[in-house]
Amino acid sequence: MKIKVQYAMVMNLDKCIGCHTCSIPCKNVWTSREGAEYMWFNNVETKPGIGYPGKWENQQIYRGGWTVKGNRLKLAAGGRIHKAMNIFHNPDLPVIDDYYEPWDYDYDRLIKSPPKNHQPTVRSHSCLTGEPMDPAWGPNWEDDLAGLSETGAGDVNFNRLEIDTYLKFKNLFMFWLPRLCEHCLNPACVASCPSGALYKRDEDGIVLVDQERCRGWRYCVSGCPYKKVYFNWKQGRAEKCIFCYPRIEAGLPTLCAHSCVGRIRYVGVLLYDADRILEAAAVPRDKDVYPAHLDILMDPNDPETIQAAKAQGIASNVLSAARRSPVYSLIRQWRLALPLHPEYRTLPMVWYIPPLSPVSRQVADTSEIPAAIDQMRIPVTYLANLLSAGDQEPVRLALGRLAALRHYMRLRRVEKQTDTQVLDPVGLSAQDADQIYQLLALAPLAKRFVIPTAPVDDPAVFTRQGRCGLGEAF
Numbered sequence: 001m002k003i004k005v006q007y008a009m010v011m012n013l014d015k016c017i018g019c020h021t022c023s024i025p026c027k028n029v030w031t032s033r034e035g036a037e038y039m040w041f042n043n044v045e046t047k048p049g050i051g052y053p054g055k056w057e058n059q060q061i062y063r064g065g066w067t068v069k070g071n072r073l074k075l076a077a078g079g080r081i082h083k084a085m086n087i088f089h090n091p092d093l094p095v096i097d098d099y100y101e102p103w104d105y106d107y108d109r110l111i112k113s114p115p116k117n118h119q120p121t122v123r124s125h126s127c128l129t130g131e132p133m134d135p136a137w138g139p140n141w142e143d144d145l146a147g148l149s150e151t152g153a154g155d156v157n158f159n160r161l162e163i164d165t166y167l168k169f170k171n172l173f174m175f176w177l178p179r180l181c182e183h184c185l186n187p188a189c190v191a192s193c194p195s196g197a198l199y200k201r202d203e204d205g206i207v208l209v210d211q212e213r214c215r216g217w218r219y220c221v222s223g224c225p226y227k228k229v230y231f232n233w234k235q236g237r238a239e240k241c242i243f244c245y246p247r248i249e250a251g252l253p254t255l256c257a258h259s260c261v262g263r264i265r266y267v268g269v270l271l272y273d274a275d276r277i278l279e280a281a282a283v284p285r286d287k288d289v290y291p292a293h294l295d296i297l298m299d300p301n302d303p304e305t306i307q308a309a310k311a312q313g314i315a316s317n318v319l320s321a322a323r324r325s326p327v328y329s330l331i332r333q334w335r336l337a338l339p340l341h342p343e344y345r346t347l348p349m350v351w352y353i354p355p356l357s358p359v360s361r362q363v364a365d366t367s368e369i370p371a372a373i374d375q376m377r378i379p380v381t382y383l384a385n386l387l388s389a390g391d392q393e394p395v396r397l398a399l400g401r402l403a404a405l406r407h408y409m410r411l412r413r414v415e416k417q418t419d420t421q422v423l424d425p426v427g428l429s430a431q432d433a434d435q436i437y438q439l440l441a442l443a444p445l446a447k448r449f450v451i452p453t454a455p456v457d458d459p460a461v462f463t464r465q466g467r468c469g470l471g472e473a474f
């Protein structure tokens with residue numbers, strides 16, 4: 001047993017309002033540079049929709065992630081030897097038009113225009129060529145349901161659903177999916193790089209690109225099934241989300257999490273058994289990857305785990321943070337958060353609480369919850385395709401628990417009644433319900449982000465180096 005530490009993030013999709021406040025500080029701090037104009041380490045996609053880059057979820061096109069042949073786990077696009085033999089030919093890459101040609105406006109013309117009879121207007125121009133352009137595609141093209149009639153058929157999460165039915169007005173639905181690098185336990189980007197430039201940090205699992213070793217082959221871009229490595233055309237190097245590690249080391253959350261106005265994000269550490277990664281990633285059936293993934297996460301309150309972790313050199317402040325970790329509770333203890341497309345077998349570490357979209361009718365008691373979930377605007381099949389390799393049971397469990405919690409709290413706060421029986425069918429206790437309610441509805445910053453500082457000789461270094469961007473009191 002080899003116990004390792006991993007940072008993870010949980011996002012509550014019920015509360016994301018698609019405001020993109022998370023993307024802006026990330027862009028300003030990390031990718032506001034020439035060569036990185038089109039990059040969004042954090043983006044927020046409109047669902048249904050084909051995302052950014054377009055159709056990134058369609059591995060028939062991009063061949064990202066891993067597949068299982070017999071008992072063997074293989075990169076879907078072929079291993080390093082295959083890549084070394086075909087190093088100048090990588091047909092699986094997205095091109096700039098799949099992301100979008102970034103554009104801007106000449107705001108000075110608006111601000112400095114002299115008084116006229118009509119409002120001044122400006123045309124968009126390309127950030128790459130400087131030429132005027134008429135945008136024809138970009139992230140969130142389907143927002144407010146625009147463009148869905150054109151792109152909807154390309155959304156693979158409609159698998160096993162009649163897309164035409166969901167384009168009818170009464171059946172339409174929409175939600176947002178914020179995305180960043182998953183800092184996977186079994187990262188296909190690392191395994192795909194012929195130069196060995198990508199690596200997973202031993203101390204906290206953050207996946208990084210060594211800029212000195214990168215030779216710009218871009219096999220990490222095609223290997224990542226989430227399309228979260230980007231190619232900087234100016235530098236000729238790969239770049240990706242760094243999980244804001246300079247902030248994390250100082251005990252601060254990532255910029256996207258800290259700035260989230262919906263307070264949908266939770267960041268913390270998990271302990272897992274690194275010796276069992278292959279076993280979890282190589283289970284034969286796609287729908288078994290999620291339970292196998294859960295299985296290698298270790299209980300941070302278990303005395304034997306604590307003792308073994310200490311013996312393997314994991315610091316006591318990290319173990320203390322793991323015990324208070326909101327992400328462990330949401331992922332493992334209550335099974336409310338699910339991984340994005342577990343069938344890619346990279347064992348991703350950004351998890352999502354599925355949206356309990358407005359149910360079509362009021363639930364009178366918990367016996368009605370299963371039927372109400374079937375009548376949700378967002379079909380369970382769609383969420384299962386997105387979050388549990390098509391298996392509806394984990395999605396139904398999470399949604400059932402959220403619906404029961406909503407019913408329980410409504411009885412308590414509006415009707416002034418306490419009825420724990422409403423929690424029994426979904427396997428929650430009154431204490432669980434209180435803790436989930438506190439975490440999802442009320443938790444202040446210190447409960448949403450439990451981040452141990454990195455070991456340093458001089459703890460004052462974090463104060464001296466300054467705390468860029470946002471302050472602590474949010």
Ligand code: SF4
Pocket residue numbers: 180181182183184187188189190207223224225226227228229240346
């Ligand atoms: S999501 Fe991140 S860690 Fe996972 S394969 Fe892609 S770039 Fe690598």
Ligand code: SF4
Pocket residue numbers: 015016017018019020021022023044176178259260261262263264
């Ligand atoms: S800031 Fe939060 S609520 Fe707004 S889009 Fe980002 S994740 Fe969603």
